[in-house]
Amino acid sequence: MAKKKPVLNVALVGYSFMGRAHSNAWNQAEKYFDLPYTINRQVIIGRNQAACQDAADNWGWANTASSLEQALEKYDIDVVDITVPNVAHAEITMQALKAGKHVFCEKPLGMNSAECKKVTTAAEKAGVHVGVWHNYRRAPAAGLAYELIAEGRIGEVRQIRAVYLQDWLSDSSAPASGWRLNKAICGSGSHGDLGAHLIDTCRYLTGLEFDEVSGMTKTFTEVRPNESGKGKVKIDVDDATCFLARMSNGAIATFEATRTAPGHKNYNVIEINGTKGSIIWNFERMNELQFFTFDDIPHAQGFRTIMCMDGGNHPYAGQYWPDGHIIGYEHTFINTLADFLVDMKKRKALSPSFHDGWANQEVLDAVLKSADSRKWVSVKRVMAPRKLKASKRKAKAASTIA
Ligand SMILES: NC(=O)c1ccc[n+]([C@@H]2O[C@H](COP(=O)([O-])OP(=O)(O)OC[C@H]3O[C@@H](n4cnc5c(N)ncnc54)[C@H](O)[C@@H]3O)[C@@H](O)[C@H]2O)c1
Structure with missing residues (x-):
């Protein structure tokens, strides 16, 4: 019998462009990847209740809330996914970190490097799993x-x-x-x-x-x-x-x-x-x-x-x-999410990490x-240059030209 996987309760903040792209990823990732968790789309958060409910109905979120604060009070949450405009990234991240939640934040990590440094330092202290949604890496x-x-x-x-x-x-x-x-x-x-x-x-x-x-x-x-x-x-x-x-x-x-x-x-x-x-x-x-x-x-x-x-x-x-x-485009988010979850189980930092988000800023x-x-x-150096790691995957056949 297949081993039962732990349930991961997810809160998504925002329901528009990126809210849709991320909702789709939270829906699809388990269907294409063997993930270490069973995903529970616990709550979607937005300020317009009617629009938020529409998004919940469309994407299969179990509940809605008007703020992260309200969601944290009412529901079990393991991961907070942030898809709201840039100005709210650091504040919502800090709120989630203070509550001990894992955080997956849209880019840019903050409004400026001071904000990025603050959330990166706080995440390190909290010892939770974090990452930035730079999805283009995963095409x-x-x-x-x-x-x-x-x-x-x-x-x-x-x-x-x-x-x-x-x-x-x-x-x-x-x-x-x-x-x-x-x-x-x-x-x-x-x-x-x-x-x-x-x-x-x-x-x-x-x-x-x-x-x-x-x-x-x-x-x-x-x-x-x-x-x-x-x-x-x-x-x-x-x-x-x-x-x-x-x-x-x-x-x-x-x-x-x-x-x-x-x-x-x-x-x-x-x-x-x-x-x-x-x-x-x-x-x-x-x-x-x-x-x-x-x-x-x-x-x-x-x-x-x-x-x-x-x-x-x-x-x-x-x-x-x-x-x-x-x-297509949506698969880059599915791939990104799958890596985030696999790395979380392995307690390995996702790349791009918050340090990457800070270095970017x-x-x-x-x-x-x-x-x-x-x-x-x-440019202030946040991370040392990295040596790229060649893949261990075996090529199916040698190139006919090279
Ligand atoms: N990775 C990518 O390719 C990509 C593409 C587009 C946008 N983004 C990033 O995603 C974030 C969201 O962009 P978008 O295009 O989805 O924006 P959007 O305008 O389509 O959606 C923003 C959502 O946030 C809500 N919102 C605004 N302030 C809020 C607050 N304080 N609390 C709760 N909800 C709030 C709005 O009502 C809306 O639902 C931005 O930071 C943007 O830079 C990334």
Whole structure:
């Protein structure tokens, strides 16, 4: 008879975009992964009771509550999952940590490095399991990029080129809708919203840390119509941010995040050039990886496109469908959650940890400081550069070219 698994009671704070993505992951993870827990979707928390109840009914949450405080009083909770706007991350995390709960927080970990340091220190003291939802790490193609770099296939990393382009603020008459255009709630615009992902993907794939940065920000539309239709709003966050970085191994890097690039919806792309080869990963083609190596025979050299859904060869691919049957955005959250839970049982820190979230924020803050001062700014080191670990998985067949 199968061994009974302990029940894990989950509280989810927020029910909108990320609330839906995470609800789906809490629903699906057990169906695709052999997890060490039985998941109980105990309570979903939101301020609008009717909308919260709709979300509970749709995603199978047993209860609703209007605040974490209320939920902690009424229900058994083991893990608090946070999907509310940035300004509430640190406060809700501290509340959960004080109650001794495990915490899985959306990015960015806080509004600034001081907040990130505070929650990281508190989590260490509490001795609970924590992590940050940087889901893009868990696309199979991003996992393969990590492995190729770890195996030394592109050699020593020399240059990194990362862009995250959207276009929903291109139109200057678009209203100042939601919290993403309000500095007091989001901290920064395209920079924290999109640039935070680029920084995480870069740190994850290369193991490198940021030494110093030089950045600039731009707000193209400084006044927008109010969401209500009445009056105008002064915009206090960046539409676009670009920065240069010097990395811990001497590599150089460029980053660009914008919400004003017409035609681009969610163009989240990283290219890494090494001494022997290159990789390019584009989220909008998330199941594919572009790989070039000088080790290929000279007359067949060129970028190859690898379909990263071969279960025997690519991370996570074997959890889903037969080879080549692709997955989507939502699966990156399922994969992330599965790793969080497996690591929790093993008492192993999830990567990205709160330290990673804090290190990420140090880069974000340094770029803004640089943009303000128009000078290069050193990035405070939170973590040492890491040596990437090559996978122990056995390849199914040798490459026909290399
Ligand atoms: N990992 C990713 O790819 C990704 C993508 C989008 C957003 N995010 C992050 O997820 C977080 C949420 O973003 P979103 O797009 O889901 O936003 P959203 O506006 O769609 O949803 C936010 C939800 O939080 C609720 N809320 C706001 N303040 C609250 C509070 N104090 N207490 C309880 N509920 C509150 C709102 O009512 C809403 O339900 C942000 O921090 C964002 O940076 C991450």
